[in-house]
Amino acid sequence: MTTVSNDFHKLLVGAFAFVMVSSMVFPAYAGEVSELVIKCYPIDDGQIDPPSISLTNQFGSEQVDPFLPVFTCEIAVKNGISPPFVPQSGIIYPISGSIDPPQVSLTDQFGTEVVDPSPAVWVLVPAVEFDSAEGSPIGVSISAHLTFYPISGTIDPPLVNLVDKFGDDDANASPAQWLGVPTEKNSEGLEDDQHYKCYPFDGTVDPPLDFLEDQFGFHQVDPMTAGFYCTQADKDPVRPLPPVGGEFLPIESTALLLAGLQSSAIWMLPILAVAAGAGAYFVRTRMNKE
Numbered sequence: 605m606t607t608v609s610n611d612f613h614k615l616l617v618g619a620f621a622f623v624m625v626s627s628m629v630f631p632a633y634a635g636e637v638s639e640l641v642i643k644c645y646p647i648d649d650g651q652i653d654p655p656s657i658s659l660t661n662q663f664g665s666e667q668v669d670p671f672l673p674v675f676t677c678e679i680a681v682k683n684g685i686s687p688p689f690v691p692q693s694g695i696i697y698p699i700s701g702s703i704d705p706p707q708v709s710l711t712d713q714f715g716t717e718v719v720d721p722s723p724a725v726w727v728l729v730p731a732v733e734f735d736s737a738e739g740s741p742i743g744v745s746i747s748a749h750l751t752f753y754p755i756s757g758t759i760d761p762p763l764v765n766l767v768d769k770f771g772d773d774d775a776n777a778s779p780a781q782w783l784g785v786p787t788e789k790n791s792e793g794l795e796d797d798q799h800y801k802c803y804p805f806d807g808t809v810d811p812p813l814d815f816l817e818d819q820f821g822f823h824q825v826d827p828m829t830a831g832f833y834c835t836q837a838d839k840d841p842v843r844p845l846p847p848v849g850g851e852f853l854p855i856e857s858t859a860l861l862l863a864g865l866q867s868s869a870i871w872m873l874p875i876l877a878v879a880a881g882a883g884a885y886f887v888r889t890r891m892n893k894e
Contacts, residue, residue, distance in 0.1 A: 659724070675726075679692035696728045710801050711837060714835070730818065731816040732744060750787060763775070777805035803833055807829035
């Protein structure tokens, strides 16, 4: 009986050691839920001056006249271990909005806060990446137009890791400064209803020349290190979160919960496997002794 107990103890100690070593091999952020975010890089060599456009979203409709582009944006993985398989890109143009939005409540992985947006300052236009100035497309566009409104967030986000086509950054961001709202441009239809909350940070990855094409033309730009990233957010009252207890989660929260379970499943497998093997070993040994 003593031998069986000692062997069982050794198996549990081995399982614990395996998990501890694995946690040192994987990123320190692996305990958090992975999420796709938008990561944006400032540019100062934009050349295309777009025509006047109409923007319509939950705050109203307005006619704006975009200026030369100031950011390129990429879909990135937050706290994951690999970038998206296909680059997804967009280009941000400055605008001077006139609609003053009401106060809204924003909830993302970092918490909930009420903010008071100012009139719009940017519009993101989906773009496709090319492999060279005269090459072929190698990516797809970000799924929707977004209008960005300045906000003054108060939540200080934790350190996160961001991986996109240019590499990975450890982003130690400041409180949120912009709200991204899904927008219909020129009555072309609303492609998505996802809101974003954007946090400024100082990136370290210096991207190479980038070749992008959007609805306004072809761009060859030299991005600088990243300036901000945007997390998916729920905005009240349009996308309210469910009350605590008593109701099923909506599909967005359910997907987030499942993603969290999947991301943590890899840590559970070694423990479950060792526990099952130890149990079988213990039962078989007892049967032989009897």
